[in-house]
Amino acid sequence: MSKPSITVIDSPPELLSLAPSWSELLSASVSDSVFLTWEWISSWVESCLGANRRLFVLAFQDKGHLVGCAPFYIETGHGMLPLRTVRFLGGPEGGSDYLDVVCRKGCEREIADRLYDFLMGEGRQAWDLLHLQDIPAESVFLLRFLNRLDEEGKHAELGCKAFCPVTSLKGLRDGWPAAASDGCRKKFVRELAVLEREGGVEHTVQMVGPSCSELESFFSFYERVSGRSGERLRPILQGFRNRRAGNPLRVDTLAVDGREIAALLHFDYKNELFLYLVAVDKGFNPRISAGHLLLGKCILSALEQGYGSYDFLKGDEAYKFHWAAGGRRTLQLRLWRKSPAGVAAAMWGMARQAGKLLLR
Secondary structure, three states: OOOEEEEEOHHHHHHOOOOHHHHHHHHHOOOOOHHOHHHHHHHHHHOOOOEEEOOOOOOOOOOOOOEEOOOOOEOOOOOOOOOOEEEEOOOOOOOOOOOOOEOOOOHHHHHHHHHHHHHHOOOOHHHOEEEEEEEEOOOOOHHHHHHHHHHHHOOOOOEEEEEEEEOOOOOOEOEEEEOOOOHHHHHHHHHHHHHHHHEEEEEEEEEOOOOOOOHHHHHHHHHOOOOOOOHHHHHHHHHHHHOOOOOOOOEEEEEEOOOOEEEEEEEEEEOOEEEEEOOOOOOOOOOOOOHHHHHHHHHHHHHHOOEEEEEEEOOOOOOHHHOEEEEEEEEEEEEEEOOOOHHHHHHHHHHHHHHHHHHO
């Protein structure tokens, strides 16, 4: 592979033109994720790219073919030295997990080297801080990029970002996921019996249709029982649903005698279910956990339907580990440029860490 060329995509129409090649590239990479699909990224751009943010998508091409894509934007802060931070499209709004620089499999080293050369060369005047979050710990691109930083003697800060519990639906034990503990199974059976004495129990699965009415019903319940607003998430999810072919969003609900008591919103992507949002009516029968019961219903139905895994996404809440024994770690990378704003931000960060150490 020769040294790839770089094109900077800085407008939504240019991003639109990348759609077919972006999707092909993602499927040919080892970092394939629902949060890196063109449909999710473009929906986030449409909803969240504000006045202090501008597109900074880097398209890597070799002999006219797309071999890599860095889905970035630059956020400019305020103050005397406004910090220009390079971030992944998809965050922080939207709660995207598993973000990465997308590389055609086998081209990760070349893309990492070319990105480094660009950021330190012709693109160096555009940024002060590279802050990449939610990169899978197993990212091959990240490994190659860190190796290049080490070779060049550059200082970067690498830290843990989140943990995403995952349960495999392939290894079974008595018809249950192998990771489900005995206590989890007993709790499910016991509480389901309690719930059935309350009345008719119904688990409903709905794929979100073009009208997004199922999504609206979910958010109506979510806002009522959680007290949180779905205003920022609605347009991203609606845009994703309308752009993505098939049925990429699924809503599971649990009802007793027609009264909805729990609802889960999932991504359905490449034979995996991803738990995105949870809504539970905690005022209904404090003797049971409606969320635990609905999770069990979802996981057992996913088993029957042949899904490969159930991903709880980021968060170490205890209820997730009733069903999952392991998962995936994500990382965050910070790299400061030697610009006035970059140096000031790095010094401020070190001062804060020193302060925390002295206060212990």
